[in-house]
Amino acid sequence: MSFGTIIGVVVSFGLVLIAIFVSTDNPIIFISIESATIVLGGTLGSTFIAYEARYVGLSLRLIWRIVFAPKVGRDILKSEVGRIIRWAYTVQQKGIPTLEAEAAKAVKGDRFLRFGVEMVVSNYSGEEVRDILTNAIETSFVRNTVPVNILKSMGGVSPAFGMIGTLVGLIIMLDKMGGDPTQLGPGLAVALLTTLYGVVFARLIFMPAASKIQQREEIVRFRNFLVAEGLALLAERRSPRYIQDKMNSYLDPAIHFNIDKMRKK
Numbered sequence: 001m002s003f004g005t006i007i008g009v010v011v012s013f014g015l016v017l018i019a020i021f022v023s024t025d026n027p028i029i030f031i032s033i034e035s036a037t038i039v040l041g042g043t044l045g046s047t048f049i050a051y052e053a054r055y056v057g058l059s060l061r062l063i064w065r066i067v068f069a070p071k072v073g074r075d076i077l078k079s080e081v082g083r084i085i086r087w088a089y090t091v092q093q094k095g096i097p098t099l100e101a102e103a104a105k106a107v108k109g110d111r112f113l114r115f116g117v118e119m120v121v122s123n124y125s126g127e128e129v130r131d132i133l134t135n136a137i138e139t140s141f142v143r144n145t146v147p148v149n150i151l152k153s154m155g156g157v158s159p160a161f162g163m164i165g166t167l168v169g170l171i172i173m174l175d176k177m178g179g180d181p182t183q184l185g186p187g188l189a190v191a192l193l194t195t196l197y198g199v200v201f202a203r204l205i206f207m208p209a210a211s212k213i214q215q216r217e218e219i220v221r222f223r224n225f226l227v228a229e230g231l232a233l234l235a236e237r238r239s240p241r242y243i244q245d246k247m248n249s250y251l252d253p254a255i256h257f258n259i260d261k262m263r264k265k
Contacts, residue, residue, distance in 0.1 A: 002066065002067060002068070002069055005066055005212065006067055008208070013204065016200070029189065032189060032190060032193040032197075034165075034190050035189075035190055035193035035196075035197050036197055038161060038162075038165035039194055039197045039198050039201060042161035042165075043201070044056075046157050046161075047153060047154050047157065051150050051153075058147055059146075059147035059150040059154075062147050062209065062213055063151070063206075063209045066209055066212045066213060066216075074219075074252070074255060076223060077222075077223060077250075077251055078251070078257050080223060080227055080230070081226070081244065081248065081257040084227070084230030084231070084233075084243060084247065085243055085259060086102075087099055087102060088233075088238070088243050089240050091234060091237070097121070099117065099120060100117065100121045112136065115133075116227065116228060116231040117231065119235070120235045124235055125236070126232040126233060126236035129231055129232040130229070130232040133224070133231065136224075137228065140221075141217060141220075144217045144220075147210075148213050149210075151206045151210035154202075154206040156202070158199075158202040159199055159202050161198055162194045162195040162198020163195060164194070165190060165191070165195070165197075166191045166194055166195050167191075169192070169194065170188075172190065222250075226247060226251075229246065229247060230247050233247075240259060241259055244257055
């Protein structure tokens with residue numbers, strides 16, 4: 001569970017709600033089914049026209065998942081270096097064939113890592129491992145960031161449909177001006193609330209979700225590049241210390257792996 005995401009959701013929506021309750025003794029006026037229908041219906045309709053339905057569905061599911069997905073921290077990068085170095089000692093002492101059994105549990109559920117280990121065990125050269133994994137990383141990144149573009153599009157479209165709702169409300173209001181003045185209120189409410197809803201959906205849901213997914217995919221891509229380099233060095237039969245120094249060169253000095261500390265344990 002991502003506590004930072006949860007805190008952000010609670011704080012952002014909480015402050016908006018607090019401002020509403022403090023400003024008026026009738027907060028129910030900020031609820032409008034008509035306005036929500038115009039904004040959400042228009043945004044979803046436009047998005048389904050522009051993109052394939054399965055990608056739109058995936059994007060909407062990811063909005064929910066970013067709240068409950070586990071935190072992706074940079075410490076995972078240090079642990080990946082340690083894992084590759086332990087495998088390097090195994091290869092150094094017992095040879096490449098033993099790597100498959102050593103890595104069996106570690107790669108469970110991690111398709112990328114399993115794919116890389118299989119190539120090393122199959123005696124691919126380091127350059128071949130590096131080239132194939134780089135291609136896998138980049139194509140996966142492109143696929144996994146499709147929802148980012150969709151959510152950004154929804155974030156851009158949402159305020160536009162808020163403005164459309166505003167025009168609808170103004171037309172209703174103007175149509176009632178020659179008759180009962182008490183009917184002006186509902187039209188004006190629709191006009192203003194659709195703009196509010198459009199901005200809120202865009203800036204508190206769609207755009208932040210897109211940024212969060214983009215950031216996580218970039219972290220995963222960087223992690224995969226790090227692992228790919230380590231596996232390529234394993235295929236080249238490099239020493240554990242060389243692998244440590246090469247992989248540490250990708251990382252912030254604060255999280256460099258220390259092979260000497262590992263050997264003392």
